[in-house]
Amino acid sequence: MAELTDLSLLEAAGALRGGDVSSTELTRACLDRVQAIDGVVRAFLTVTEDLAMAQAEAADQQLRMRSDEPLPLVLGIPIAVKDVLCVEGVPTTCGSKILEGFRPPYTATSVARLVEAGAVILGKTNTDEFAMGSSTENSGYGVSHNPWNLDRVPGGSSGGPAAAVAARMCYAALGTDTGGSVRQPAAFCGVSGLKTSYGRVSRYGLIAYGSSLDTVGGLARNVADLSPIFSLMAGHDPLDSTSVTDPVPDIHLSGAPKLRIGVPKEYFIEGLQPDVETAVRAAIETFREMGAIVQEISLPHTDLALPVYYIIAPAEASANLARYDGVRYGPRHGPGSYPEDYFVTRGELFGAEVKRRIMLGTYALSAGYYDAYYGQAQKVRTLIKGDFEAAFQEVDLIACPVTPTTAFGIGAHGDDPLSMYLEDVFTLPANLAGIPGLSFPVGFDSEGLPIGMQFMAPHLEEARLFSAAHAYQAATSWHTRWPEL
């Protein structure tokens, strides 16, 4: 057998069932690989070795019992969790100094459902602070590195999860996507990343950033590996009042139907790296050859998504992050008096980007500016959502680039937040509309960096994303390439 860490999630699950390998061996192999290479990749903030080995032994016992019940595909599979999802008793920082030392008293529903199915938690992975960023450079605990080129960012905010999957330190990872934070790092690291529909996966235990935009998703080496992760996490949770009660469909990976694919002209704009456009257009051509009907469509309000997002997300963040007051969790700084301790704790322990977004949101919500900024942004959001509703009258899926460029260099955006925000231009619209998206590799640029394409589907139509993207991966091999590390 090849190196254990080279297996896909489904291959590892098959090997476990066949008795070729134990979960203890898979987990040990992942922990050894983390030990060997994470000193340079820096994907993990916390490695939960003891927890992982105990979970692996429990999984092995269950596998040995050989019951007639079908076993969950994630049973005994080591995965990583983005450090914005609570795991009981395990440090959960959101990449922020303001939560240093915080050990949640409960586990996020998304994580709990995987753990109940027997998944092994290897540890918590790096993120931009409170998921605000596109590179992990905003983490309070240092930047993660792209396994394809260590001088490049892995993307963000789920940069740690993407780097961990790409570097084969785990078989899959949980991430979150508020404006592209699963899809963009998946594209930069050459892995497959799913943003679920808003409301599809419980947000209980996901530490809030933008509550009308936040979604939990997953990253893995291929689309098929994502299907058991999605199926387990999805579904109603009474602990999240925005979690939908709609049934979770079975994911069928075989037989992509004759899909109508829309290609939005607004996503092929000046500034799009030529390599990216070439690879994405070639992938669309592959779908045409496989029998899809491809047509150009228009999403006319696309250029307004970025300003809408950068009003609404900071507004929601400013309200959500009001809870960090140095009273109930995290360190407290200051002279020991009220209200100075609030100001000093927040001023010293939040990073620059978080402070900027809190300020922006506070301003947009303040008396005299509310209607002009927040109210207007919510109305334009309706127009953006309407663009998608109209498009999905004509097509089943929308295909477009994930990012304007491949992974940029660490430090490339310097201290220019607006230029960093522009990185999210192709991913924000799905969050504003609440629809699902899937990013998967479709080639490499001239410097050997991965290129991603995304599909978007109507709300709750994740199954379409899976069948189409899997059909592509069955016919191509981009997703089987690994960084040499």
Added chain:
Amino acid sequence: MALTLEEVRAIARLARLQLTAEEEERFASQLSDVLDYAARLGEVDTSEIPPTASVLPMSAPLRPDVVRPCPPRDQLLANAPDSEGGLFRVPRVLELEP
């Protein structure tokens, strides 16, 4: 539009953020850039458009009011920077009359 330093200080007060002088300067310029960029929203005619607060057509759902276990007090207080006698300990917020 350019935010003045005074405006930046007023926002920081509302947000309970202590900023250094250098941060005030930098944020004034960076936030102005973002607000300038967002100004294009004002050019869109939305007089007939309702706002979207949530993409879901939901009202607040109801559930049975049943007692469920919650984490023990010790576990919750263990995360606090300061506690005493089973309570969060904070600086005095009320001045007592002499």
